[in-house]
Amino acid sequence: MNTNRMNRRQLLARASALGLVSVGAGGLLRPAQAQGTGLTVMDWTGYEVPELFQPYIEKHGAAPDITIFSDLEEAWQKIAGGFRPDIMHADHWQIPARRDTGMFEPWDTSRLSNFADLMPDLVNLPTLQHEGKQYGIPADWGINSICYRTDLITVEEESWNTLWDPAFSGKIAQTGQMDNMVGSAALALGIENPFVNDPEIMKAIEAKMTEQRALLRFYWTDPTQLSQAMATGEVAIAFAWPSVYKELKAQGVPVKYMRPKEGVMGWAQGMLLMKDRDGDTQKAYDFMDAWIAASTGRWLIENYGYGHANVKAVDGVAPEILADLMLEDPTKTLQSSFFIRDMPQDVQTVYVAMVERIKAGG
Amino acid sequence: MIGLWHRSPALRGWALIAPTLIILMVMLVIPLGMLVAQSFWTQSGLTINRTPGLQNYALLLAPEGAIYRTLLVKSLWISFASAMVVLLFAFPVAYFIAFHVKRSRLTWILLVTVPFWISYLLRIFSWKIVLGFGGALNSGLITMSLIDAPIEALMYNQAAVILTLAHSWSAFAVLPIYVSLQKINPQVLEAAFDLGDSALQRLRRVILPLAMPGLLAAFLLVFVPTMGDYITPSLVGGTDGVMVGNAIATLFGKQNDAPLGAALAVATMAAVAALVGLILVAARASGLWRSRS
Numbered sequence: 001m002n003t004n005r006m007n008r009r010q011l012l013a014r015a016s017a018l019g020l021v022s023v024g025a026g027g028l029l030r031p032a033q034a035q036g037t038g039l040t041v042m043d044w045t046g047y048e049v050p051e052l053f054q055p056y057i058e059k060h061g062a063a064p065d066i067t068i069f070s071d072l073e074e075a076w077q078k079i080a081g082g083f084r085p086d087i088m089h090a091d092h093w094q095i096p097a098r099r100d101t102g103m104f105e106p107w108d109t110s111r112l113s114n115f116a117d118l119m120p121d122l123v124n125l126p127t128l129q130h131e132g133k134q135y136g137i138p139a140d141w142g143i144n145s146i147c148y149r150t151d152l153i154t155v156e157e158e159s160w161n162t163l164w165d166p167a168f169s170g171k172i173a174q175t176g177q178m179d180n181m182v183g184s185a186a187l188a189l190g191i192e193n194p195f196v197n198d199p200e201i202m203k204a205i206e207a208k209m210t211e212q213r214a215l216l217r218f219y220w221t222d223p224t225q226l227s228q229a230m231a232t233g234e235v236a237i238a239f240a241w242p243s244v245y246k247e248l249k250a251q252g253v254p255v256k257y258m259r260p261k262e263g264v265m266g267w268a269q270g271m272l273l274m275k276d277r278d279g280d281t282q283k284a285y286d287f288m289d290a291w292i293a294a295s296t297g298r299w300l301i302e303n304y305g306y307g308h309a310n311v312k313a314v315d316g317v318a319p320e321i322l323a324d325l326m327l328e329d330p331t332k333t334l335q336s337s338f339f340i341r342d343m344p345q346d347v348q349t350v351y352v353a354m355v356e357r358i359k360a361g362g
Numbered sequence: 363m364i365g366l367w368h369r370s371p372a373l374r375g376w377a378l379i380a381p382t383l384i385i386l387m388v389m390l391v392i393p394l395g396m397l398v399a400q401s402f403w404t405q406s407g408l409t410i411n412r413t414p415g416l417q418n419y420a421l422l423l424a425p426e427g428a429i430y431r432t433l434l435v436k437s438l439w440i441s442f443a444s445a446m447v448v449l450l451f452a453f454p455v456a457y458f459i460a461f462h463v464k465r466s467r468l469t470w471i472l473l474v475t476v477p478f479w480i481s482y483l484l485r486i487f488s489w490k491i492v493l494g495f496g497g498a499l500n501s502g503l504i505t506m507s508l509i510d511a512p513i514e515a516l517m518y519n520q521a522a523v524i525l526t527l528a529h530s531w532s533a534f535a536v537l538p539i540y541v542s543l544q545k546i547n548p549q550v551l552e553a554a555f556d557l558g559d560s561a562l563q564r565l566r567r568v569i570l571p572l573a574m575p576g577l578l579a580a581f582l583l584v585f586v587p588t589m590g591d592y593i594t595p596s597l598v599g600g601t602d603g604v605m606v607g608n609a610i611a612t613l614f615g616k617q618n619d620a621p622l623g624a625a626l627a628v629a630t631m632a633a634v635a636a637l638v639g640l641i642l643v644a645a646r647a648s649g650l651w652r653s654r655s
Contacts, residue, residue: 356613
C-alpha cells in the first residue's frame with residue numbers, strides 16, 4: 001500500500017517534470033523559429049527537397065523554412081488564419097480571385113536572372129500576368145493523362161472515354177480534384193472549355209460525371225493510394241499524375257501512360273510573393289531564381305516527371321525520358337493540351353459544389 | 363478577503379470549479395456559439411456576409427439540399443450500426459472480465475485498451491491492409507484456394523466503414539459495460555438459477571436489464587462521436603461510404619462555404635441530440651433503465 005502510494009507520487013512528480021520540460025522546450029523553440037532562416041516558403045508536399053533550390057542553398061548556406069501542404073485549400077485557410085509565408089505556390093487558375101483581394105505583390109522580374117529563359121506561353125498566362133505586372137512566376141507545369149495496366153485490360157482506342165467504359169466497371173479510379181474531374185468529362189464529351197458560365201455545358205458535365213461515379217472503385221485522394229491500388233491490380237485504369245506512372249513503371253508494373261486522341265491535360269503553377277511578409281526580400285528573389293534555374297528544371301523532369309518553365313531545362317535530359325513525358329517539344333505539348341486558361345470565381349463555386357455533391361452520392 | 367474565503371463555502375466551491383468552467387467556456391461554449399452564429403451568415407467566394415438569415419437552413423430543407431439530408435440519414439445509420447456492432451462484440455468481453463476473470467482483472471482491462479496505444483489513423487490503415495484487394499484476408503483466402511480472385515466487396519463501402527469504426531471504438535464500450543456488470547451481485551444470479559432460469563433466460567431477464575445503464579452509455583459513447591467522423595469514411599468508404607462529416611469538411615474547405623458547413627454541423631448536432639433523447643426516453647419508458655439500478 002505504502003509503496004504503491006510512493007509510486008504514484010513519483011509518477012506524478014515525473015509527469016509534472018515532463019510537462020515543465022515540454023513547456024520550457026516550447027518556450028525555447030519559439031524564439032529560435034522566429035529568428036529562423038529569414039525566409040518562409042509554403043509549398044506542396046514533395047517540393048521541400050533541396051534539389052529544387054540548390055543555388056539558394058549555395059548562396060545562403062541553408063534551406064529556408066518550408067511549410068508543406070497537400071491540399072491547396074488548406075493552405076489558403078492557414079494563411080487566412082494568420083500564417084505569414086513569404087512565398088506561396090498555387091495552381092495558376094486559383095490565383096486571380098485572391099490576387100484581387102490584394103494578397104500578392106507583383107515580382108520585379110528584372111531581379112530574376114533566369115526569368116528571360118521562361119516559356120512565354122506560361123509567363124503570359126492571364127492568370128499569372130495582370131495589367132502588365134507579373135504576379136505569378138511559372139516554374140513547374142506538366143501533363144496529366146490516363147494510366148492503365150496493359151496486362152489487365154485491352155484498350156481499343158486511347159480516349160478519355162475509356163474512363164467511362166462499362167467494360168472496366170469497378171476497375172476505374174478517378175481523381176477527386178475538381179479541375180481534373182471536370183476536365184476529364186469535358187475532354188470525353190468534346191467540350192473545349194467547360195469553365196464558362198453556361199448552364200447547358202454545366203448540365204452536360206454534371207451528367208457525365210454522375211455517369212462515371214457508378215463505374216468507379218474510388219476517387220483517389222493521394223497518389224500513393226492510387227499507385228498501390230494499380231500495383232495490386234485492384235484498379236486497372238485511372239486518371240493519374242505522371243509521377244504515379246513513373247513510380248509504377250520503376251516498380252516493373254506493366255503500365256502505359258495514354259495519349260488520348262482528344263489530347264492530354266495540361267497544368268501549371270505560379271509562385272507568389274506575399275504582400276504581408278516578414279522575411280528578407282532579397283532571399284525571396286534568390287529562392288525564386290533558384291527554382292527557375294535550368295538545373296532545377298532538369299532535376300524536376302528527371303525525378304518527378306513534370307515539366308519545367310525554363311526552356312533550357314530539357315537540355316541534357318535523355319530523349320526517351322522526354323518522349324515518355326511528351327516533353328520533346330514542351331511548347332507544342334502545352335499548346336495542344338487541354339489547359340485551364342482562366343476560371344471565373346462563380347464558375348468555380350458551381351463546379352466545386354457539383355463535384356462534392358456527386359462524390360457524396362447526389 | 364481571507365476571512366471571506368474561510369467563511370464562504372460557496373466561494374470556495376466556485377473557485378474549485380473555476381478552471382473547469384473557464385476551459386469549458388473557452389473551448390466549448392464560445393466556439394459553439396460562434397458556429398451557431400456563423401450558420402446564419404452567407405459566403406460568396408471568399409467574402410463572408412454577416413447579415414443574419416435562415417438561407418442555409420432553408421437550403422438544407424430545400425430540394426437542392428437533398429444530398430445533405432441523405433448524408434445525414436446515412437451517417438445516422440452507419441453510426442447506429444457501428445454502435446450496435448460494438449455492443450455485440452464488447453458485451454461478451456465485458457461479461458468475461460466481470461464474471462470469469464478472478465485475478466488480475468486490471469491486466470485484462472489494460473489488454474482491451476491495447477489497440478488504443480497506436481494512432482487512430484494507423485488503426486484505420488491496418489484495416490486497409492486487412493481488407494484490401496491484395497490484403498491479408500484476400501491473399502490468405504487465395505492461398506487456401508477458397509477463392510480464385512480477391513473479393514472486392516470487402517473495401518470501399520459502408521460495411522468497411524462500419525467495421526473500422528466499430529473496431530476503433532470498441533474499448534470505449536467494454537469499460538462502461540464492465541463497470542455495470544461488475545456491480546451485479548452474484549447472489550442475484552444464483553437466485554435466478556435456483557428459481558429455474560436457464561442461462562439464456564438469466565441473461566435476458568436479469569443480467570441485461572441490470573447492465574442496461576452500461577450498455578446505453580456504451581452505445582452513446584460510440585454513436586455520438588462516430589457521427590462526426592470523416593477520416594474513416596474518406597479512407598475506407600470509397601464512393602459509397604461518404605458521411606456527413608466529409609460534407610461538412612469540404613464545405614468549410616474546398617467549397618468555401620463555411621456558413622453552410624456550420625448550418626450542416628448544427629443540424630447534425632440537433633439530429634444526434636434528438637435521436638439520443640428519443641433513445642433515452644424510450645429506455646426509461648420501457649423500464650429498462652432506472653436512475654438507480
